[in-house]
Amino acid sequence: MPLLEINDLHTHIRLRKGEVRAVDGVSFEVNVGETVGLVGESGSGKTMTGMSVLGLLPTGGYMPRGEILFDGVDLTKLSQSQMRKYRGNDIAMVFQDPMTSLNPVLTIGDQIAETARLHLGMNKTDAEARAIEVLSLVGMPNPKERLTYFPHQLSGGLRQRVMIAMALTCDPKLLILDEPTTALDVTIQAQILELLEDLKDRLSMAMILVTHDMGVIAGRADNVVVMYAGRVAELAPAKELFQMPYHPYTEALLASIPPLEGAIPERLYSIPGLPPDLSTDLVGCRFAPRCRYVQDRCRVEEPPFETPDGYPHPFTCFYPVSAPDRIPVKIVRRDQALSKTGREAIIELDHVVKEYPVTKGALVQRKIGTVKAVTDVSFSVYRGETFGIVGESGCGKTTTGSMIVGLEDVTDGDIRFKGKSIIKDGGHYLKSVRRDLQLMFQDPYASLDPRMRVKDILSEPLTIHRMGTQRERDVTVARLLREVGLSPTAADRYPHEFSGGQRQRIGLARALALQPDVIVADEPVSALDVSIRSQVLNLMKDLQAEHDLTYIIISHDLSVVRFMADRIAVMYLGKLVEIGTEADIFQRAKHPYTHMLLDVVPEANPEVELAKEHGTVRGEIPSAITPPSGCRFRTRCAYAQDRCAEELPDYTKFGDEHYAACFFPMANAPRFAEAEAVS
Incomplete structure (x- = not known):
């Protein structure tokens, strides 16, 4: 039986006018000791899916349908007091920005020990010892000395280690990581990812890794869930997904990445348009307005999430990508x-x-x-x-x-x-x-x-340098907005x-x-x-x-x-x-x-x-x-x-x-x- 099983999960957020369907029918599994990657653009629903597992929904958020089965228990049916027995104990989360997640007026020792006292019932001495133990586990230099440090006294990489240590205090079975390396240097990112991989193996944890970095997913995830507009677009083992993506959205994400080796493209592929507004009624395939393979059927009928005959894994597309369809790339020649x-x-x-x-x-x-x-x-x-x-x-x-x-x-x-x-x-x-x-x-x-409105922001340097009349500056602002791909109407926002x-x-x-x-x-x-x-x-x-x-x-x-x-x-x-x-x-x-x-x-x-x-x-x-x-x-x-x-x-x-x-x-x-x- 999977450690975590999400079935047809729907998470909605009530607004003053309307309702956002942030997660709209998501299903996947996480097995013991497995890492599942959730990838997609901002607004795809990947972070909200992770937050739904913990029941940490924003104001107005609720789950009208679906199951979140953890060790066979449906978390969506539990009260807040019942959820506290799982949250922090069996399921822990590492948030994206440690500087905003850590309390700036408390030492890191107090913050980690607080978790041990609340969830494990430890006294102050034992909680401090546990804090030193988990800081040592995550490779914190001089862990006993660092207990007295405040968050601002640590580098970004060390703050992220503190967040991981706090999450590991109660030996969770499942660790959810929301963009754990986004703001870090490439070397610190490598250290954190190696640390997580080592901890997963040593502690037999399962992990959900939420990120938009396909390179991070490639080396760390066993299975990958590609999300778009609140739905699962494609789900596959990592190696299989990167070798042969079938959904056009997955293909487009991979084509948008600047290559580290081989020929350099003259231009990167960029997905046209923007993701849809999830507070509106969506008809047909959600990716259709941005898809280069779109057909009339896509605009009126929503494709099911299924594994068609002859394909190795499930996706939601009527016209899947095949090898000859790959996005053509024009190569630029540079003087070496x-x-x-x-x-x-x-x-x-x-x-x-x-x-x-x-x-x-x-x-x-x-x-x-x-x-x-x-x-x-x-x-x-x-x-x-x-x-x-x-x-x-x-x-x-x-x-x-x-x-x-x-x-x-x-x-x-x-x-x-x-x-x-x-x-x-x-x-x-x-x-x-x-x-x-x-x-x-x-x-x-x-x-x-x-x-300041955009027109004032853009015209300010022109005013300071006394360039042109007010009418001429307005014309320049409109031209600048068009040059960077924005409508001149954006000037008033x-x-x-x-x-x-x-x-x-x-x-x-x-x-x-x-x-x-x-x-x-x-x-x-x-x-x-x-x-x-x-x-x-x-x-x-x-x-x-x-x-x-x-x-x-x-x-x-x-x-x-x-x-x-x-x-x-x-x-x-x-x-x-x-x-x-x-x-x-x-x-x-x-x-x-x-x-x-x-x-x-x-x-x-x-x-x-x-x-x-x-x-x-x-x-x-x-x-x-x-x-x-x-x-x-x-x-x-x-x-x-x-x-x-x-x-x-x-x-x-x-x-x-x-x-x-x-x-x-x-x-x-x-x-x-x-x-x-x-x-």
């Missing part, structure tokens, strides 16, 4: 060895340093240290190219971008725009060219003023009235308002679904060609950087460790840190993911206040020797545009083969 001849350097960084003082004291503050955010970084960006900067959080990539656009002062060194220093003339030149250097922020919701992808388009329109030469895009698609991400990336490429833009893309998503960038700089703990063309970095990487980043990027290929060795990521990132001597990566490097601690490695040239700072560069080898050290 870019030449500086005839190329104009529009941005030049010359031994740039950025340091922040660390002070102590309530009334009289004294300097006790220095955060070495960026140390001796030099590179050039050519006009018209896309330059990528990658690395973990704290590597200095965002600080570097902020210095380029003048939002951060430079401690030492120089930054030149079109050959002139923007920092050595008292800032006069920077003020004159500020309109030519624009920043596209990571979080469009936080960077757009919620009290507020930011909260738009989806995440639409807000990112507004952020891009704002960056374009002053017709800049350079746009620094800081994690421009990190918070977006895979389908929306492909739309924004394609849009950025189109606008680059149309306006002759130069992009500096800052990201920890290497697949995005590979798709967009001509050249890539890899940063670690404030230092530039490697720079080269896309092919140099992805096929001929020399620095061990670059190899580590590449090895842990999740790919939408179960065979590749399952072949990867665990333990690729070593240790924690050192403090930028007291970075290691010599090579800063040496404390996490498998190939470090005594020389690495004593000397700072200089850059060695490996190609026309390829440089790496390493005494023992890696051999040219397939990315997933065992690495070799070369002296």
Whole structure:
């Protein structure tokens, strides 16, 4: 008998006007020790399905039909007091954002111990001992000491470990994980996923993994449930689903992912339109308005969820995808060895340093240290190219971008725009060219003023720079909205009235308002679904060609950087460790840190993911206040020797545009083969 059996589950949410059918007839099973992945776009119902299992519904939420059988008990029939016996004990959940889920005024020790006291009836001493035990279980460094820490004192990866430890306090049989790695760096993500896999095997837990990252699903899920508009579109074993998806929606999701290997497409496939409004009556196939295989029957008749004759797994489609139907891809050719001849350097960084003082004291503050955010970084960006900067959080990539656009002062060194220093003339030149250097922020919701309409947000820079009359500015706003794929009528709406992808388009329109030469895009698609991400990336490429833009893309998503960038700089703990063309970095990487980043990027290929060795990521990132001597990566490097601690490695040239700072560069080898050290 399955541990969890969901049969024809319906979860509705009452609104002032109408009702949202968030989950509309979902059925699947989870067996003991099995991981089931729930994937789909935002609004597909995957998170609401997980919340329904725990009975954690929003205001107005209820389940009019369906069964949720856990160990043979129908959870939908239980009262709230009865559900508390299962919630936290037998079924636990790890929420998406640990910073908002953890209480900021309580220590992590108190928060974990609270679970043990409430559900296990432990006294304070035993609960504290249990907290230390589960923190050790999830690999928390110095667990006894960390009990006294508050959430803000921990990194994102350690906070996520606390959330997992809290969920494991009562040894649950089922663990539900809602986007557990979305906001994490690729290396921390790999550590968390390896930890979860290890815990599942050691504790014989079942897991439901809710995510929009198909790469995460490929390497961790036994079975995959693809959801769309509150229904199951396709259900299959992971390997089977990735090799041959039958539902057009599944195929489109996979085609929207930037590839990490092989040819680079000129454009990513993007699913047209938006998911349907679940508060309206839907007729026919829910994916029909966005499907490239749609027929008249699809618009009037809803396909059943079944396994047709001759097919290995169930799906909801009258006209399933077959191998010859696969979405065609046009390949773009890139120079693999870019030449500086005839190329104009529009941005030049010359031994740039950025340091922040660390002070102590309530009334009289004294300097006790220095955060070495960026140390001796030099590179050039050519006009018209896309330059990528990658690395973990704290590597200095965002600080570097902020210095380029003048939002951060430079401690030492120089930054030149079109050959002139923007920092050595008292800032006069920077003020004159500020309109030519624009920043596209990571979080469009936080960077757009919620009290301003879109037309005011877009016209504000035009007003500040005294460009045009009010009528001319209104015309410019309408043009900008059309250029980023929005209707001019959006000008009268507020930011909260738009989806995440639409807000990112507004952020891009704002960056374009002053017709800049350079746009620094800081994690421009990190918070977006895979389908929306492909739309924004394609849009950025189109606008680059149309306006002759130069992009500096800052990201920890290497697949995005590979798709967009001509050249890539890899940063670690404030230092530039490697720079080269896309092919140099992805096929001929020399620095061990670059190899580590590449090895842990999740790919939408179960065979590749399952072949990867665990333990690729070593240790924690050192403090930028007291970075290691010599090579800063040496404390996490498998190939470090005594020389690495004593000397700072200089850059060695490996190609026309390829440089790496390493005494023992890696051999040219397939990315997933065992690495070799070369002296």
